Amino acid sequence: MKSFILGAFFLVTFHLSQAQVKLNHIAVYVEDLADSKSFYSDIIGLEEIEEPFKDGLHIWYKLGSSQLHLIEGEWEEPTINKNNHLCFSIEDMEGFIENLKAEKVPFENWPGESGKITNRVDGVQQIYFQDPNGYWIEVNNDF
Secondary structure (H helix, E strand, C coil): CHHHHHHHHHHHHHHHHHHCCCCCEEEEEECCHHHHHHHHHHHCCCEEECCCCCCCCEEEEEECCEEEEEEECCCCCCCCCCCCEEEEECCCHHHHHHHHHHCCCCCECCCCCECCCEECCCCCEEEEEECCCCCEEEEECCC
C-alpha cells in the first residue's frame, strides 16, 4: 500500500510539473540581422517587440505567448534539413501566397514541387520556403 501511495504521489507530482512547462522563446542564429528582420516582419508578418540588449545584434518578435529571437553573430553555415523548420499558422493561405509571389519568395510543397501546396489528410494546407539564412519555414492554415 505504501508503494502505491508513493507511486500515485510521484505520478501526480510529475503530471503537475509537466503542466507548468511552457515555451518561452525560440532563438534563431542569423547572418544578416537587417535581411532577417525584413523577412520576418514583411514576409511572415510578425510583430516586433522590445528587446533588452539594444546592441544591434538582436530582434525579438511576439509569437502568441512565446517569442522568436533573431541573433546576429559570427556566421557559420548551418546544416539545414526541411524536417527541422519553424511553423507559423495563418488564416488566409491564398492572401499569404499572393504576398510571397509579389515579394518573389519561392515556395514548395513537402515533396519539393515548386509553387505547390501540400494538402494534409486532415484538410490543413501547408507550404514551405526558406528564410534569408536558409532555414526552412512552414506556413499552414491550421489557425
